[in-house]
Amino acid sequence: MSTIRRLPPLSRRALLTGAAGAATIAVAPRFATPAIAQTSPLKVGLMLPYTGTFAKLGQFIDDGFRLRVEQAGGKLGGRDVTFVQVDDESKPEAATDNMNRLVGREKVDVVVGTVHSGVAMAMVKVARDSGTLLIIPNAGANDATGPACAPNIFRTSFSNWQTTFPMGKVMADAGIKNVVTITWKYTAGAEMVGAFAENFTRNGGKIVEDLTLPFPQVEFQALITRIAQLKPDAVFSFFAGGGAVKFVKDYAAAGLNKTIPLYGAGFLTDGTIEAQGEAANGIKTTLHYADNLDNPANVAFLKAFKAKTQKDGDIYAVQGFDAAALLDIGLGAVKGDAGARDTMIKAMAAAKIDSPRGPLSFNKAHNPIQNIYLREVKNGRNEMVSIAQAAVDDPARGCKMT
Amino acid sequence: MDLITFGVQLLNAVQYGMVLFLVASGLTLVFGILGVINLAHGAFYMLGAYLAYWIALMTGNFLVALVGGVAIAFVLGLALESVFIRWLYGRDHLAQVLLSFGLILVIDEARQLLFGKDVHSVAPPDWLSGSLQLTDNLSYPVYRLAICVFCLAVAALIFFVITRTKIGMIVRAGAENREMTRVLGIDYDKVNRLVFATGIALAALGGIVTAPMSTVYPGMGDGMLILSFVVVVLGGIGSVAGAAVGALLIGFTDTFGKVFFPSVSGMLIYLLMAIVLLWRPNGILGRREV
Numbered sequence: 001m002s003t004i005r006r007l008p009p010l011s012r013r014a015l016l017t018g019a020a021g022a023a024t025i026a027v028a029p030r031f032a033t034p035a036i037a038q039t040s041p042l043k044v045g046l047m048l049p050y051t052g053t054f055a056k057l058g059q060f061i062d063d064g065f066r067l068r069v070e071q072a073g074g075k076l077g078g079r080d081v082t083f084v085q086v087d088d089e090s091k092p093e094a095a096t097d098n099m100n101r102l103v104g105r106e107k108v109d110v111v112v113g114t115v116h117s118g119v120a121m122a123m124v125k126v127a128r129d130s131g132t133l134l135i136i137p138n139a140g141a142n143d144a145t146g147p148a149c150a151p152n153i154f155r156t157s158f159s160n161w162q163t164t165f166p167m168g169k170v171m172a173d174a175g176i177k178n179v180v181t182i183t184w185k186y187t188a189g190a191e192m193v194g195a196f197a198e199n200f201t202r203n204g205g206k207i208v209e210d211l212t213l214p215f216p217q218v219e220f221q222a223l224i225t226r227i228a229q230l231k232p233d234a235v236f237s238f239f240a241g242g243g244a245v246k247f248v249k250d251y252a253a254a255g256l257n258k259t260i261p262l263y264g265a266g267f268l269t270d271g272t273i274e275a276q277g278e279a280a281n282g283i284k285t286t287l288h289y290a291d292n293l294d295n296p297a298n299v300a301f302l303k304a305f306k307a308k309t310q311k312d313g314d315i316y317a318v319q320g321f322d323a324a325a326l327l328d329i330g331l332g333a334v335k336g337d338a339g340a341r342d343t344m345i346k347a348m349a350a351a352k353i354d355s356p357r358g359p360l361s362f363n364k365a366h367n368p369i370q371n372i373y374l375r376e377v378k379n380g381r382n383e384m385v386s387i388a389q390a391a392v393d394d395p396a397r398g399c400k401m402t
Numbered sequence: 403m404d405l406i407t408f409g410v411q412l413l414n415a416v417q418y419g420m421v422l423f424l425v426a427s428g429l430t431l432v433f434g435i436l437g438v439i440n441l442a443h444g445a446f447y448m449l450g451a452y453l454a455y456w457i458a459l460m461t462g463n464f465l466v467a468l469v470g471g472v473a474i475a476f477v478l479g480l481a482l483e484s485v486f487i488r489w490l491y492g493r494d495h496l497a498q499v500l501l502s503f504g505l506i507l508v509i510d511e512a513r514q515l516l517f518g519k520d521v522h523s524v525a526p527p528d529w530l531s532g533s534l535q536l537t538d539n540l541s542y543p544v545y546r547l548a549i550c551v552f553c554l555a556v557a558a559l560i561f562f563v564i565t566r567t568k569i570g571m572i573v574r575a576g577a578e579n580r581e582m583t584r585v586l587g588i589d590y591d592k593v594n595r596l597v598f599a600t601g602i603a604l605a606a607l608g609g610i611v612t613a614p615m616s617t618v619y620p621g622m623g624d625g626m627l628i629l630s631f632v633v634v635v636l637g638g639i640g641s642v643a644g645a646a647v648g649a650l651l652i653g654f655t656d657t658f659g660k661v662f663f664p665s666v667s668g669m670l671i672y673l674l675m676a677i678v679l680l681w682r683p684n685g686i687l688g689r690r691e692v
Contacts, residue, residue: 053621055519056520212664214667217625218622219656221418221546222414222415222661223661225410226660228539229403241521242521242617242620242621242622245523245616245617245619249617250615253533253543253545254533254540254542255533255535255539275520275521275617276523
């Protein structure tokens with residue numbers, strides 16, 4: 001099954017094919033050449049976005065992973081580590097080729113990636129076909145640890161379902177009855193809003209209307225006027241990046257933040273809070289991390305991350321850090337012998353990690369079991385309000401693995 | 403839907419259409435009059451927004467950012483025209499597409515070097531930052547109202563220049579028959595340069611006025627580029643009045659589509675374009691054969 005697949009024929013207009021080809025060529029030399037082989041160090045393929053919209057996220061995951069390796073003296077499970085970096089640019093159409101390159105030509109022992117769900121699902125396919133060990137440090141597509149789950153695939157981040165499901169109960173408990181949801185019409189939006197609605201209606205709430213607009217459109221004004229007209233008790237939303245900033249600011253500019261409280265998935269305010277400014281104040285979101293988590297692991301992590309990168313660590317850095325921690329446990333169990341796959345995977349599946357985000361373990365589908373925190377934006381930070389739900393376990397619907 | 407909400411949605415439609423017009427009118431000048439397919443138009447829109455962010459950060463004054471951003475874009479347009487674009491007149495569209503696609507890459511890389519890849523926001527001037535309370539829970543940002551008025555003024559200025567001034571007459575004549583204007587002894591090179599720079603300045607202006615409405619981010623020009631082409635094709639290539647009609651039509655279609663037909667709102671404008679082009683293949687106000 002592990003055939004090297006050619007790029008599918010581009011469906012773009014003929015005018016652009018030449019330019020797209022040129023762009024592909026420009027990217028090709030960015031493959032880092034691996035360091036000179038010592039006594040067979042473990043080869044880790046980092047397939048992350050180093051350019052494009054998600055570049056900052058990719059860099060933080062990379063920094064987090066390397067920080068954990070450095071803390072173990074440049075080793076994982078006692079074995080030296082070398083890296084092969086691939087910039088996936090968040091382009092699903094190049095994902096299979098990039099992944100095949102790491103697995104086929106570079107012959108890496110493990111692949112760590114990526115941020116974009118579309119790219120990650122292509123990586124999952126190759127990992128399933130080739131049996132390569134894959135650790136996903138961000139992408140939240142439910143399917144990766146659902147129907148597409150496999151023994152050799154782990155996730156150290158979250159499933160989309162997991163981040164918003166607890167919010168359903170939180171909002172119902174707060175006495176909110178009628179909610180309007182708003183998101184982009186694409187997989188992540190549907191999964192996050194769907195999980196929220198599942199729990200919210202189960203607890204007696206009612207979804208008045210599901211508003212969507214095509215990804216990645218940012219002209220929200222018409223829908224915001226619609227929300228004002230519907231007058232729900234609250235709004236639940238999922239947007240990320242530039243769209244999240246624009247939505248939050250438009251929402252405040254229309255005066256709705258004073259009358260209809262805004263709730264959302266944590267990505268609404270994570271990494272975008274500075275650009276949102278005062279408009280973000282009071283927004284409540286759920287995520288598996290908060291800026292002021294006061295546990296020893298987080299305090300130590302933030303300090304070490306700052307010392308290494310001069311930047312403030314965030315959830316993306318934590319997810320990269322934990323990916324290395326998980327690998328460390330797996331390799332430690334087999335004394336660095338990545339060939340003893342079954343034992344290694346068994347150890348990883350049973351891993352209990354004292355993560356900066358709190359206690360972290362894994363379910364049968366290899367998706368994290370973790371606390372989901374309710375946070376509120378105060379003074380430009382996502383401050384923890386409470387644990388929205390402890391040890392949240394994704395139901396892994398469709399996963400056949402036992 | 404009660405009358406007030408309907409009125410507000412109408413206002414939303416007009417406001418969105420006006421900003422679209424600003425950007426698309428720049429494209430129709432370059433595309434319709436110079437005959438250059440400028441795929442980098444959206445990139446200049448993004449550049450305008452980043453310039454506004456940067457100048458506003460330096461000076462703390464949005465009006466300075468507005469004027470400064472437009473001026474920088476205009477000068478940049480003049481320079482690009484004299485170095486690159488002037489070789490493209492009359493060349494086939496592939497050459498134009500390749501060069502302008504190259505421009506996108508260069509502008510994007512320059513943006514990353516100069517301003518980084520973070521999302522930024524720009525504050526509107528204080529006197530425009532409030533909102534008008536329409537009903538108990540519905541208010542409308544003053545800035546968006548101001549944008550309507552401002553865009554109307556710019557549109558009026560464009561129409562005045564094109565229909566009532568000598569330079570406008572030359573531009574129109576050149577659009578109809580370039581050889582004839584040249585034979586009549588008009589320095590058409592200079593006119594071309596001005597038209598191109600004005601087109602770029604309008605793209606940047608669109609980005610600048612959009613910035614405070616809410617955010618500045620890499621890739622913000624991509625969607626705008628496609629919409630601008632739709633507006634230009636819809637209205638009729640080369641017709642500024644057509645661009646205005648097209649932009650307003652899209653403003654209405656998009657706004658009311660999102661409210662009444664949310665499940666298909668993404669394709670409504672393309673449906674609109676298909677219907678209009680079946681009815682008038684050259685666009686609503688288009689006269690020339692394309």
